[in-house]
Amino acid sequence: xxxxxxxxxxxxxxxxxxxxxxxxxxxxxxxxxKQSSGDVAVTCPQxxxxxxxxxxxxxxxxxxxxxxxxxxxDALPRDGLSQIDHYVYGVPKRTL
Numbered sequence: 892x893x894x895x896x897x898x899x900x901x902x903x904x905x906x907x908x909x910x911x912x913x914x915x916x917x918x919x920x921x922x923x924x925k926q927s928s929g930d931v932a933v934t935c936p937q938x939x940x941x942x943x944x945x946x947x948x949x950x951x952x953x954x955x956x957x958x959x960x961x962x963x964x965d966a967l968p969r970d971g972l973s974q975i976d977h978y979v980y981g982v983p984k985r986t987l
Contacts, residue, residue, distance in 0.1 A: 896904070908918035968978065977984045 904915055904918070908915045911918055911921075913921070968974070970984075971978060973987060974984050976982045
């Protein structure tokens, strides 16, 4: 089995195993045994609040769209919003 861990998680796991004097495999095996016997409860850690500044969605969209060439915007249909079902799902255009 291959586990994909963040580098900081892998380093912490290695340090915990080394502090216990066992390999990472043996350390994980012991954790699984304790969990299955009810000796230890494994819970998901609480999410840490983001340190990134909060931005409005339109600011994110504007940033992502700033490098789109003008000719790509010019190629979009002028009635794209009012006829979205036609362009997305292929239904006949509505008469407005």
